Amino acid sequence: MSIKVGDKLPDATFTVMGPDGPQPLTTEELTKGKTVALFAVPGAFTPTCSAKHLPGFKAHAAELKAKGVDKIACVSVNDVFVMNAWGKDQGVGDDIIMLADGNGAFTKAVGLELDGSRFGMGPRSQRYSMVVKDGVVKELNVEEGPEFRVSAADYMLAQL
Numbered sequence: 449m450s451i452k453v454g455d456k457l458p459d460a461t462f463t464v465m466g467p468d469g470p471q472p473l474t475t476e477e478l479t480k481g482k483t484v485a486l487f488a489v490p491g492a493f494t495p496t497c498s499a500k501h502l503p504g505f506k507a508h509a510a511e512l513k514a515k516g517v518d519k520i521a522c523v524s525v526n527d528v529f530v531m532n533a534w535g536k537d538q539g540v541g542d543d544i545i546m547l548a549d550g551n552g553a554f555t556k557a558v559g560l561e562l563d564g565s566r567f568g569m570g571p572r573s574q575r576y577s578m579v580v581k582d583g584v585v586k587e588l589n590v591e592e593g594p595e596f597r598v599s600a601a602d603y604m605l606a607q608l
Contacts (some may be wrong), residue, residue, distance in 0.1 A: 450559030450590070456583050458557035462523065462547040465532035473547065473553070479583040482518040487577035487599055488555070490562055491569060496596050501575070502538050504601040507528045509543040512601065515608035517579075523547040526553055540565035549573070560590065568580045575599050579607065 451457070453569070457475045464473045478484060487505060489497040505520055512520060520543060524531060528548040535546040547554075555561050555573040564572040577599040579587040587607045589598040597603065 451578075451585055451588065453557055453585050453588050455585050456578060456584065458554070459555055460554035460606075462549055462554065463528040464526055464547060465535075470528045470548075473545075476583065478519065478521060478545070479560045479580050481582055483513050483516050483519045483582075484521060485577070485601075485604055486580055487521075487533070487601075487604075488523045488560065488573040489575055490564060490572045491525050492530050492562070493538055497524075498534075498538065500546075501599065502534075502540070506538065506540055508601040508605060511605055512608070513607065514516075519545060520545050521545040523549050523554065523573065525549050525552040528567045531578060538608070540607070577601075577604050579604065 460475050461472045463470050488546050491497060503521055509520055522544050526548055529547040529548045531548040549555050552571050560574045560576055562574045563573045564570055574590060576590040578585050593598050
């Protein structure tokens with residue numbers, strides 16, 4: 449069963465790249481007392497994710513923050529080194545926190561897994577976005593199939 453509006457995010461630990469290397473970041477640390485624009489992609493460096501999804505949140509970062517978003521976070525079932533390299537490649541800087549869900553624990557806990565086995569990708573995340581306030585899901589936008597529309601930054605902007 450997937451997470452829904454009104455649910456609290458499950459306790460999970462991501463890995464982020466810090467100044468001294470990989471470090472843990474819990475969902476509570478990410479969201480406590482904050483409004484977070486969180487979006488998930490099937491994979492770093494994949495076509496739609498690199499050409500549209502991540503760049504859209506980067507391009508609209510100031511607008512999202514002007515509408516009350518404290519943090520923007522991108523999650524993918526990739527390791528921290530891949531997420532860090534992708535963030536550098538995309539020039540996200542401090543605008544977007546790159547969250548590695550390496551084992552897919554968060555993705556499984558929210559019930560938004562995607563079986564990418566037929567593409568040689570194994571278990572991944574569905575493409576979605578959510579607005580989270582103090583750990584509670586206020587908006588949830590899950591894409592149906594391969595399309596890219598409701599999880600986009602401009603769609604979220606209209607919800608804020």
